[in-house]
Amino acid sequence: MSDPRDDGKGRPTARSGGAEARGRARRQSQARILEAAEAVFAASGYDGATTAEIARRAGLPKANVHYYFATKEAIYRAVIDRTLKLWLSAFEPLGAEDDPAEALSAYVRAKMRHSREHPLASRIFAREMLAGAPVVRDFLETELRSWVRTKSAVLRGWAERGLMDPVDPPQLFFMIWAVTQTYADFDAQICAVLDKPRQTQRDFETATETVLKVLLEGCGVRRAAPAQAASTRVRAAS
Amino acid sequence: MSDPRDDGKGRPTARSGGAEARGRARRQSQARILEAAEAVFAASGYDGATTAEIARRAGLPKANVHYYFATKEAIYRAVIDRTLKLWLSAFEPLGAEDDPAEALSAYVRAKMRHSREHPLASRIFAREMLAGAPVVRDFLETELRSWVRTKSAVLRGWAERGLMDPVDPPQLFFMIWAVTQTYADFDAQICAVLDKPRQTQRDFETATETVLKVLLEGCGVRRAAPAQAASTRVRAAS
Protein backbone atom coordinates (compact mmCIF):
# COMPACT_ATOMS: atom_id res chain seq x y z
CA MET A 1 0.00 0.00 0.00
CA SER A 2 2.86 2.41 0.70
CA ASP A 3 4.03 2.83 -2.88
CA PRO A 4 1.58 1.52 -5.43
CA ARG A 5 3.42 3.15 -8.32
CA ASP A 6 5.68 0.15 -8.86
CA ASP A 7 5.68 0.08 -12.62
CA GLY A 8 9.47 0.23 -12.75
CA LYS A 9 9.50 2.79 -15.55
CA GLY A 10 10.60 6.37 -15.72
CA ARG A 11 13.25 6.42 -13.04
CA PRO A 12 15.85 9.15 -13.76
CA THR A 13 18.74 7.95 -15.92
CA ALA A 14 22.13 7.95 -14.25
CA ARG A 15 23.68 10.46 -16.67
CA SER A 16 20.94 13.12 -16.55
CA GLY A 17 21.47 16.86 -16.33
CA GLY A 18 18.02 18.36 -15.72
CA ALA A 19 16.85 15.64 -13.42
CA GLU A 20 15.23 18.08 -11.03
CA ALA A 21 13.06 19.76 -13.63
CA ARG A 22 12.02 16.39 -14.94
CA GLY A 23 11.23 15.21 -11.42
CA ARG A 24 9.00 18.22 -10.94
CA ALA A 25 7.14 17.65 -14.18
CA ARG A 26 6.82 14.01 -13.23
CA ARG A 27 5.31 14.74 -9.85
CA GLN A 28 2.99 17.34 -11.32
CA SER A 29 1.68 14.98 -14.00
CA GLN A 30 1.19 12.23 -11.46
CA ALA A 31 -0.67 14.62 -9.17
CA ARG A 32 -2.96 15.74 -11.98
CA ILE A 33 -3.67 12.13 -12.91
CA LEU A 34 -4.49 11.21 -9.32
CA GLU A 35 -6.76 14.18 -8.87
CA ALA A 36 -8.61 13.37 -12.09
CA ALA A 37 -8.78 9.70 -11.17
CA GLU A 38 -10.25 10.49 -7.75
CA ALA A 39 -13.12 12.35 -9.37
CA VAL A 40 -13.75 9.66 -11.96
CA PHE A 41 -13.56 6.71 -9.56
CA ALA A 42 -15.84 8.52 -7.09
CA ALA A 43 -18.43 9.23 -9.77
CA SER A 44 -18.31 5.99 -11.74
CA GLY A 45 -16.61 3.34 -9.61
CA TYR A 46 -13.72 1.14 -10.64
CA ASP A 47 -15.47 -0.62 -13.50
CA GLY A 48 -17.30 2.44 -14.71
CA ALA A 49 -14.15 4.55 -14.83
CA THR A 50 -12.13 4.55 -18.05
CA THR A 51 -8.51 5.55 -18.44
CA ALA A 52 -9.61 7.71 -21.39
CA GLU A 53 -11.87 9.76 -19.10
CA ILE A 54 -9.15 10.07 -16.49
CA ALA A 55 -6.71 11.26 -19.16
CA ARG A 56 -9.23 13.74 -20.52
CA ARG A 57 -9.83 15.23 -17.08
CA ALA A 58 -6.11 15.40 -16.40
CA GLY A 59 -5.54 17.13 -19.74
CA LEU A 60 -3.14 14.44 -20.98
CA PRO A 61 -3.15 11.92 -23.80
CA LYS A 62 -4.25 8.51 -22.68
CA ALA A 63 -0.88 6.91 -23.37
CA ASN A 64 0.69 9.37 -20.97
CA VAL A 65 -1.45 8.08 -18.15
CA HIS A 66 -0.18 4.58 -18.84
CA TYR A 67 3.35 5.89 -18.86
CA TYR A 68 3.02 7.03 -15.24
CA PHE A 69 0.77 4.21 -14.05
CA ALA A 70 1.20 0.87 -15.75
CA THR A 71 -2.38 -0.28 -15.20
CA LYS A 72 -5.76 1.11 -14.27
CA GLU A 73 -5.52 -0.89 -11.07
CA ALA A 74 -2.28 0.88 -10.18
CA ILE A 75 -4.05 4.24 -10.51
CA TYR A 76 -6.86 2.97 -8.31
CA ARG A 77 -4.49 1.71 -5.62
CA ALA A 78 -2.70 5.05 -5.58
CA VAL A 79 -6.03 6.86 -5.18
CA ILE A 80 -7.12 4.49 -2.40
CA ASP A 81 -3.82 5.12 -0.65
CA ARG A 82 -4.59 8.83 -0.59
CA THR A 83 -8.15 8.14 0.55
CA LEU A 84 -7.08 6.06 3.53
CA LYS A 85 -4.53 8.66 4.60
CA LEU A 86 -7.29 11.28 4.51
CA TRP A 87 -9.66 9.02 6.40
CA LEU A 88 -7.14 8.52 9.16
CA SER A 89 -6.38 12.23 9.33
CA ALA A 90 -9.94 12.84 10.53
CA PHE A 91 -9.36 10.62 13.57
CA GLU A 92 -9.17 12.80 16.64
CA PRO A 93 -7.22 11.51 19.63
CA LEU A 94 -10.01 10.45 22.08
CA GLY A 95 -7.66 10.06 25.05
CA ALA A 96 -8.73 8.40 28.30
CA GLU A 97 -8.10 11.58 30.26
CA ASP A 98 -10.12 13.78 27.92
CA ASP A 99 -13.58 15.03 28.74
CA PRO A 100 -16.02 12.80 26.76
CA ALA A 101 -18.20 15.69 25.65
CA GLU A 102 -15.24 17.64 24.33
CA ALA A 103 -13.46 14.70 22.79
CA LEU A 104 -16.48 13.05 21.13
CA SER A 105 -17.75 16.42 19.98
CA ALA A 106 -14.40 17.20 18.35
CA TYR A 107 -14.34 13.78 16.74
CA VAL A 108 -17.82 14.06 15.27
CA ARG A 109 -17.09 17.58 14.05
CA ALA A 110 -13.89 16.38 12.40
CA LYS A 111 -15.76 13.59 10.64
CA MET A 112 -18.47 16.00 9.48
CA ARG A 113 -15.82 18.41 8.16
CA HIS A 114 -14.17 15.52 6.39
CA SER A 115 -17.41 14.66 4.60
CA ARG A 116 -17.87 18.28 3.64
CA GLU A 117 -14.32 18.84 2.40
CA HIS A 118 -13.50 15.45 0.89
CA PRO A 119 -16.73 13.96 -0.44
CA LEU A 120 -14.91 12.20 -3.28
CA ALA A 121 -12.65 10.32 -0.90
CA SER A 122 -15.67 9.35 1.17
CA ARG A 123 -17.51 8.00 -1.88
CA ILE A 124 -14.53 5.99 -3.07
CA PHE A 125 -14.28 4.46 0.39
CA ALA A 126 -18.01 3.71 0.37
CA ARG A 127 -17.74 1.98 -2.99
CA GLU A 128 -14.94 -0.16 -1.62
CA MET A 129 -17.15 -1.23 1.28
CA LEU A 130 -20.06 -2.06 -1.02
CA ALA A 131 -17.77 -4.20 -3.14
CA GLY A 132 -16.64 -6.12 -0.04
CA ALA A 133 -13.43 -4.15 0.56
CA PRO A 134 -11.27 -6.08 -1.94
CA VAL A 135 -8.43 -3.54 -1.75
CA VAL A 136 -8.74 -2.00 1.71
CA ARG A 137 -9.55 -5.16 3.64
CA ASP A 138 -6.04 -5.36 5.03
CA PHE A 139 -6.31 -1.79 6.31
CA LEU A 140 -9.66 -2.53 7.97
CA GLU A 141 -8.38 -5.66 9.67
CA THR A 142 -5.18 -4.12 10.99
CA GLU A 143 -5.07 -0.36 11.51
CA LEU A 144 -8.79 0.31 11.83
CA ARG A 145 -9.50 -2.74 14.00
CA SER A 146 -6.72 -1.84 16.39
CA TRP A 147 -7.89 1.80 16.52
CA VAL A 148 -11.38 0.63 17.45
CA ARG A 149 -10.01 -1.72 20.13
CA THR A 150 -7.99 1.05 21.74
CA LYS A 151 -10.75 3.63 21.64
CA SER A 152 -13.36 1.16 22.82
CA ALA A 153 -11.35 0.75 26.01
CA VAL A 154 -11.33 4.51 26.44
CA LEU A 155 -15.12 4.68 26.04
CA ARG A 156 -15.63 1.84 28.52
CA GLY A 157 -13.42 3.72 30.97
CA TRP A 158 -15.60 6.80 30.57
CA ALA A 159 -18.73 4.76 31.14
CA GLU A 160 -17.30 3.16 34.28
CA ARG A 161 -16.54 6.59 35.68
CA GLY A 162 -20.13 7.63 34.95
CA LEU A 163 -19.12 10.21 32.35
CA MET A 164 -21.33 8.62 29.71
CA ASP A 165 -23.88 5.81 29.38
CA PRO A 166 -22.61 2.29 28.77
CA VAL A 167 -22.97 2.03 25.00
CA ASP A 168 -21.33 -0.77 23.02
CA PRO A 169 -18.33 1.20 21.75
CA PRO A 170 -17.76 -0.42 18.33
CA GLN A 171 -21.46 0.00 17.56
CA LEU A 172 -21.21 3.66 18.51
CA PHE A 173 -18.32 4.12 16.10
CA PHE A 174 -20.29 2.42 13.33
CA MET A 175 -23.11 4.85 14.01
CA ILE A 176 -20.85 7.90 14.01
CA TRP A 177 -19.21 6.86 10.75
CA ALA A 178 -22.53 6.07 9.12
CA VAL A 179 -24.14 9.35 10.09
CA THR A 180 -21.25 11.62 9.24
CA GLN A 181 -20.42 9.93 5.95
CA THR A 182 -23.99 9.97 4.72
CA TYR A 183 -23.68 13.71 4.05
CA ALA A 184 -21.04 12.93 1.43
CA ASP A 185 -22.15 9.52 0.16
CA PHE A 186 -25.91 10.13 -0.02
CA ASP A 187 -25.67 13.75 -1.08
CA ALA A 188 -27.95 13.01 -4.04
CA GLN A 189 -30.69 11.77 -1.72
CA ILE A 190 -30.35 14.67 0.69
CA CYS A 191 -30.47 17.26 -2.08
CA ALA A 192 -33.46 15.58 -3.70
CA VAL A 193 -35.43 15.45 -0.44
CA LEU A 194 -34.54 19.00 0.59
CA ASP A 195 -35.32 20.26 -2.95
CA LYS A 196 -31.96 21.98 -3.33
CA PRO A 197 -29.38 21.70 -6.10
CA ARG A 198 -26.65 21.23 -3.48
CA GLN A 199 -26.18 21.29 0.29
CA THR A 200 -25.36 24.82 1.44
CA GLN A 201 -22.97 25.77 4.20
CA ARG A 202 -26.00 26.47 6.35
CA ASP A 203 -27.45 23.00 5.68
CA PHE A 204 -24.12 21.59 6.72
CA GLU A 205 -24.15 23.52 9.97
CA THR A 206 -27.72 22.44 10.75
CA ALA A 207 -26.71 18.88 10.04
CA THR A 208 -23.64 19.12 12.29
CA GLU A 209 -25.63 20.56 15.18
CA THR A 210 -28.37 17.94 14.82
CA VAL A 211 -25.88 15.10 14.61
CA LEU A 212 -23.97 16.35 17.64
CA LYS A 213 -27.14 16.79 19.70
CA VAL A 214 -28.59 13.38 18.89
CA LEU A 215 -25.38 11.34 19.12
CA LEU A 216 -23.99 12.98 22.27
CA GLU A 217 -27.23 13.11 24.21
CA GLY A 218 -27.97 9.65 22.89
CA CYS A 219 -24.98 8.23 24.69
CA GLY A 220 -25.50 10.35 27.78
CA VAL A 221 -22.73 12.94 27.59
CA ARG A 222 -23.46 16.64 28.09
CA ARG A 223 -22.57 18.79 25.13
CA ALA A 224 -19.45 20.90 25.18
CA ALA A 225 -19.60 24.60 24.33
CA PRO A 226 -20.16 24.77 20.54
CA ALA A 227 -17.20 26.84 19.39
CA GLN A 228 -14.07 25.54 21.10
CA ALA A 229 -12.10 22.47 20.08
CA ALA A 230 -9.26 20.22 21.18
CA SER A 231 -6.93 23.05 22.23
CA THR A 232 -8.83 23.98 25.39
CA ARG A 233 -9.46 20.56 26.89
CA VAL A 234 -10.94 20.17 30.33
CA ARG A 235 -9.55 17.28 32.32
CA ALA A 236 -12.15 14.98 33.78
CA ALA A 237 -12.24 14.87 37.58
CA SER A 238 -11.17 11.36 38.61
CA MET B 1 -41.08 2.62 -13.41
CA SER B 2 -44.19 0.48 -13.20
CA ASP B 3 -43.39 -1.93 -16.03
CA PRO B 4 -39.81 -1.77 -17.19
CA ARG B 5 -40.08 -4.99 -19.20
CA ASP B 6 -41.26 -3.18 -22.27
CA ASP B 7 -39.36 -5.07 -24.90
CA GLY B 8 -42.51 -6.01 -26.80
CA LYS B 9 -41.40 -9.58 -27.40
CA GLY B 10 -42.79 -12.86 -26.28
CA ARG B 11 -46.41 -11.97 -25.77
CA PRO B 12 -48.66 -15.01 -26.07
CA THR B 13 -49.96 -15.65 -29.58
CA ALA B 14 -53.72 -15.38 -30.03
CA ARG B 15 -54.15 -18.99 -31.13
CA SER B 16 -52.25 -20.69 -28.33
CA GLY B 17 -53.39 -23.70 -26.36
CA GLY B 18 -50.89 -23.98 -23.46
CA ALA B 19 -50.68 -20.28 -22.83
CA GLU B 20 -50.92 -20.72 -19.08
CA ALA B 21 -48.01 -23.12 -18.85
CA ARG B 22 -45.94 -20.82 -21.02
CA GLY B 23 -46.91 -17.85 -18.88
CA ARG B 24 -45.75 -19.70 -15.81
CA ALA B 25 -42.42 -20.62 -17.38
CA ARG B 26 -42.04 -17.05 -18.49
CA ARG B 27 -42.65 -15.61 -15.05
CA GLN B 28 -40.35 -18.17 -13.50
CA SER B 29 -37.50 -17.39 -15.87
CA GLN B 30 -37.96 -13.68 -15.35
CA ALA B 31 -37.96 -14.15 -11.61
CA ARG B 32 -34.75 -16.17 -11.75
CA ILE B 33 -33.09 -13.54 -13.90
CA LEU B 34 -34.14 -10.74 -11.56
CA GLU B 35 -32.93 -12.61 -8.49
CA ALA B 36 -29.58 -13.31 -10.14
CA ALA B 37 -29.34 -9.73 -11.39
CA GLU B 38 -30.01 -8.35 -7.91
CA ALA B 39 -27.05 -10.26 -6.52
CA VAL B 40 -24.75 -9.29 -9.37
CA PHE B 41 -25.71 -5.60 -9.39
CA ALA B 42 -25.34 -5.42 -5.62
CA ALA B 43 -21.89 -6.98 -5.71
CA SER B 44 -20.47 -5.34 -8.82
CA GLY B 45 -22.57 -2.30 -9.64
CA TYR B 46 -24.13 -1.50 -12.99
CA ASP B 47 -20.89 -1.24 -14.96
CA GLY B 48 -19.21 -4.13 -13.18
CA ALA B 49 -22.12 -6.47 -13.78
CA THR B 50 -22.13 -8.51 -16.97
CA THR B 51 -25.12 -10.13 -18.60
CA ALA B 52 -23.02 -13.29 -18.87
CA GLU B 53 -22.65 -13.43 -15.09
CA ILE B 54 -26.33 -12.77 -14.56
CA ALA B 55 -27.17 -15.58 -17.00
CA ARG B 56 -24.72 -17.95 -15.31
CA ARG B 57 -26.27 -17.27 -11.89
CA ALA B 58 -29.76 -17.68 -13.28
CA GLY B 59 -28.77 -20.99 -14.88
CA LEU B 60 -29.71 -19.80 -18.36
CA PRO B 61 -27.83 -19.15 -21.59
CA LYS B 62 -26.96 -15.54 -22.11
CA ALA B 63 -29.21 -15.16 -25.15
CA ASN B 64 -32.14 -16.22 -23.02
CA VAL B 65 -31.61 -13.28 -20.72
CA HIS B 66 -31.76 -10.97 -23.71
CA TYR B 67 -34.92 -12.67 -24.83
CA TYR B 68 -36.71 -11.64 -21.62
CA PHE B 69 -35.01 -8.29 -21.16
CA ALA B 70 -33.97 -6.46 -24.30
CA THR B 71 -31.09 -4.62 -22.69
CA LYS B 72 -28.94 -4.69 -19.59
CA GLU B 73 -30.49 -1.40 -18.59
CA ALA B 74 -33.96 -2.95 -18.74
CA ILE B 75 -32.82 -5.61 -16.26
CA TYR B 76 -31.39 -2.93 -14.01
CA ARG B 77 -34.56 -0.87 -14.07
CA ALA B 78 -36.62 -3.93 -13.20
CA VAL B 79 -34.32 -4.66 -10.26
CA ILE B 80 -34.49 -1.05 -9.08
CA ASP B 81 -38.26 -1.21 -9.26
CA ARG B 82 -38.21 -4.12 -6.86
CA THR B 83 -35.72 -2.36 -4.63
CA LEU B 84 -37.84 0.76 -4.27
CA LYS B 85 -40.93 -1.26 -3.47
CA LEU B 86 -38.99 -3.03 -0.75
CA TRP B 87 -37.60 0.25 0.55
CA LEU B 88 -41.09 1.70 0.86
CA SER B 89 -42.38 -1.42 2.54
CA ALA B 90 -40.11 -0.69 5.51
CA PHE B 91 -41.82 2.66 6.10
CA GLU B 92 -43.93 2.46 9.21
CA PRO B 93 -46.91 4.81 9.53
CA LEU B 94 -45.65 7.44 12.05
CA GLY B 95 -49.08 8.95 12.65
CA ALA B 96 -49.60 12.21 14.49
CA GLU B 97 -51.66 10.50 17.18
CA ASP B 98 -49.13 7.77 17.82
CA ASP B 99 -46.81 7.69 20.80
CA PRO B 100 -43.41 8.94 19.54
CA ALA B 101 -41.47 6.30 21.46
CA GLU B 102 -43.60 3.49 20.05
CA ALA B 103 -43.78 4.82 16.55
CA LEU B 104 -40.13 5.81 16.13
CA SER B 105 -39.02 2.61 17.78
CA ALA B 106 -41.12 0.55 15.38
CA TYR B 107 -39.79 2.54 12.44
CA VAL B 108 -36.14 2.09 13.40
CA ARG B 109 -36.71 -1.62 14.06
CA ALA B 110 -38.35 -2.01 10.67
CA LYS B 111 -35.41 -0.31 8.97
CA MET B 112 -32.93 -2.50 10.87
CA ARG B 113 -34.85 -5.62 9.88
CA HIS B 114 -34.88 -4.43 6.30
CA SER B 115 -31.07 -4.12 6.31
CA ARG B 116 -30.80 -7.57 7.81
CA GLU B 117 -33.22 -9.27 5.45
CA HIS B 118 -32.59 -7.38 2.22
CA PRO B 119 -28.95 -6.32 2.20
CA LEU B 120 -28.72 -6.64 -1.58
CA ALA B 121 -31.55 -4.19 -2.14
CA SER B 122 -29.92 -1.79 0.31
CA ARG B 123 -26.59 -1.97 -1.53
CA ILE B 124 -28.15 -1.41 -4.93
CA PHE B 125 -29.90 1.63 -3.52
CA ALA B 126 -26.63 2.87 -2.00
CA ARG B 127 -24.84 2.49 -5.33
CA GLU B 128 -27.56 4.53 -6.98
CA MET B 129 -27.03 7.34 -4.45
CA LEU B 130 -23.26 7.27 -4.93
CA ALA B 131 -23.72 7.55 -8.69
CA GLY B 132 -25.96 10.60 -8.19
CA ALA B 133 -29.30 8.77 -8.40
CA PRO B 134 -29.52 8.68 -12.22
CA VAL B 135 -32.39 6.20 -12.21
CA VAL B 136 -34.18 6.81 -8.90
CA ARG B 137 -33.99 10.63 -8.85
CA ASP B 138 -37.61 10.90 -9.83
CA PHE B 139 -38.64 8.66 -6.94
CA LEU B 140 -36.55 10.71 -4.49
CA GLU B 141 -38.00 14.02 -5.66
CA THR B 142 -41.62 12.91 -5.60
CA GLU B 143 -42.59 10.02 -3.33
CA LEU B 144 -39.75 10.26 -0.84
CA ARG B 145 -39.77 14.04 -0.62
CA SER B 146 -43.47 14.11 0.05
CA TRP B 147 -43.16 11.34 2.64
CA VAL B 148 -40.51 13.39 4.45
CA ARG B 149 -42.65 16.54 4.31
CA THR B 150 -45.64 14.76 5.81
CA LYS B 151 -43.69 13.00 8.53
CA SER B 152 -41.70 16.12 9.38
CA ALA B 153 -44.96 17.82 10.28
CA VAL B 154 -45.80 14.88 12.55
CA LEU B 155 -42.44 15.17 14.32
CA ARG B 156 -42.84 18.93 14.75
CA GLY B 157 -46.23 18.29 16.27
CA TRP B 158 -44.74 15.85 18.74
CA ALA B 159 -42.03 18.36 19.65
CA GLU B 160 -44.60 21.13 20.21
CA ARG B 161 -46.53 18.89 22.56
CA GLY B 162 -43.30 18.22 24.48
CA LEU B 163 -43.23 14.55 23.54
CA MET B 164 -39.75 14.83 22.06
CA ASP B 165 -36.98 17.42 21.68
CA PRO B 166 -37.16 19.82 18.76
CA VAL B 167 -34.88 18.10 16.27
CA ASP B 168 -34.78 19.11 12.59
CA PRO B 169 -36.98 16.30 11.22
CA PRO B 170 -35.42 15.75 7.78
CA GLN B 171 -31.98 15.59 9.39
CA LEU B 172 -33.28 13.02 11.84
CA PHE B 173 -34.55 10.89 8.97
CA PHE B 174 -31.18 11.15 7.21
CA MET B 175 -29.54 9.95 10.42
CA ILE B 176 -31.94 7.04 10.86
CA TRP B 177 -31.50 5.92 7.28
CA ALA B 178 -27.71 6.25 7.46
CA VAL B 179 -27.39 4.30 10.68
CA THR B 180 -29.75 1.49 9.82
CA GLN B 181 -28.48 1.02 6.28
CA THR B 182 -24.83 0.92 7.32
CA TYR B 183 -25.38 -2.60 8.68
CA ALA B 184 -26.10 -3.76 5.13
CA ASP B 185 -23.97 -1.41 3.05
CA PHE B 186 -20.83 -1.40 5.19
CA ASP B 187 -21.06 -5.02 6.28
CA ALA B 188 -17.49 -5.59 5.05
CA GLN B 189 -16.19 -2.90 7.38
CA ILE B 190 -18.20 -4.10 10.35
CA CYS B 191 -17.07 -7.70 9.93
CA ALA B 192 -13.45 -6.66 9.49
CA VAL B 193 -13.47 -4.51 12.62
CA LEU B 194 -15.32 -7.07 14.73
CA ASP B 195 -13.04 -9.85 13.43
CA LYS B 196 -15.95 -12.04 12.34
CA PRO B 197 -16.66 -13.69 9.00
CA ARG B 198 -20.22 -12.35 9.13
CA GLN B 199 -22.57 -10.50 11.44
CA THR B 200 -24.43 -12.95 13.65
CA GLN B 201 -28.02 -12.68 14.79
CA ARG B 202 -26.67 -11.63 18.17
CA ASP B 203 -24.55 -8.85 16.62
CA PHE B 204 -27.67 -7.67 14.86
CA GLU B 205 -29.62 -7.57 18.10
CA THR B 206 -26.86 -5.67 19.89
CA ALA B 207 -26.76 -3.23 17.00
CA THR B 208 -30.53 -2.76 17.08
CA GLU B 209 -30.59 -2.11 20.81
CA THR B 210 -27.67 0.33 20.59
CA VAL B 211 -29.18 2.19 17.66
CA LEU B 212 -32.56 2.44 19.41
CA LYS B 213 -31.03 3.68 22.64
CA VAL B 214 -28.84 6.33 21.04
CA LEU B 215 -31.32 7.63 18.48
CA LEU B 216 -34.39 7.70 20.74
CA GLU B 217 -32.68 9.16 23.77
CA GLY B 218 -30.80 11.44 21.43
CA CYS B 219 -34.02 13.10 20.37
CA GLY B 220 -35.52 13.08 23.83
CA VAL B 221 -38.16 10.37 23.65
CA ARG B 222 -38.40 7.67 26.30
CA ARG B 223 -38.00 4.15 24.98
CA ALA B 224 -41.02 1.93 24.54
CA ALA B 225 -41.09 -1.60 25.92
CA PRO B 226 -38.75 -3.65 23.69
CA ALA B 227 -41.02 -6.41 22.48
CA GLN B 228 -44.35 -4.94 21.43
CA ALA B 229 -45.02 -3.15 18.19
CA ALA B 230 -47.62 -1.10 16.38
CA SER B 231 -50.55 -3.28 17.40
CA THR B 232 -50.65 -2.08 21.00
CA ARG B 233 -50.34 1.65 20.50
CA VAL B 234 -50.77 4.07 23.37
CA ARG B 235 -52.49 7.31 22.45
CA ALA B 236 -50.59 10.40 23.48
CA ALA B 237 -52.37 12.58 26.03
CA SER B 238 -53.18 15.88 24.34
Add this chain to the structure above:
DNA sequence: GTCTATAACCTGATAGAC
Protein backbone atom coordinates in the same frame (compact mmCIF):
# COMPACT_ATOMS: atom_id res chain seq x y z
C1' DG C 1 9.54 11.93 -22.16
C1' DT C 2 5.45 12.49 -25.28
C1' DC C 3 1.92 11.07 -28.33
C1' DT C 4 -0.46 8.58 -32.53
C1' DA C 5 -1.92 4.34 -34.10
C1' DT C 6 -3.06 -0.18 -33.18
C1' DA C 7 -3.24 -4.69 -31.08
C1' DA C 8 -5.71 -7.85 -27.95
C1' DC C 9 -9.53 -8.50 -25.41
C1' DC C 10 -14.14 -8.34 -23.53
C1' DT C 11 -19.05 -7.13 -23.45
C1' DG C 12 -23.73 -6.29 -25.02
C1' DA C 13 -26.64 -7.63 -28.38
C1' DT C 14 -28.35 -10.44 -32.46
C1' DA C 15 -28.93 -13.87 -36.25
C1' DG C 16 -30.66 -18.01 -37.27
C1' DA C 17 -30.89 -23.15 -36.61
C1' DC C 18 -33.66 -26.13 -33.78
Add this chain to the structure above:
DNA sequence: GTCTATCAGGTTATAGAC
Protein backbone atom coordinates in the same frame (compact mmCIF):
# COMPACT_ATOMS: atom_id res chain seq x y z
C1' DG D 1 -39.35 -20.54 -26.90
C1' DT D 2 -34.41 -22.00 -26.62
C1' DC D 3 -29.60 -21.87 -27.55
C1' DT D 4 -25.06 -21.71 -30.42
C1' DA D 5 -22.21 -18.81 -32.99
C1' DT D 6 -20.98 -14.38 -34.13
C1' DC D 7 -20.91 -9.37 -34.84
C1' DA D 8 -20.12 -4.55 -33.57
C1' DG D 9 -18.40 -1.43 -30.36
C1' DG D 10 -15.58 0.03 -26.80
C1' DT D 11 -11.67 -0.66 -23.37
C1' DT D 12 -7.01 -1.56 -21.65
C1' DA D 13 -2.54 -1.61 -22.84
C1' DT D 14 1.48 -1.22 -26.00
C1' DA D 15 4.47 -0.41 -30.11
C1' DG D 16 7.07 2.76 -32.21
C1' DA D 17 7.74 7.42 -34.41
C1' DC D 18 9.14 11.89 -32.70
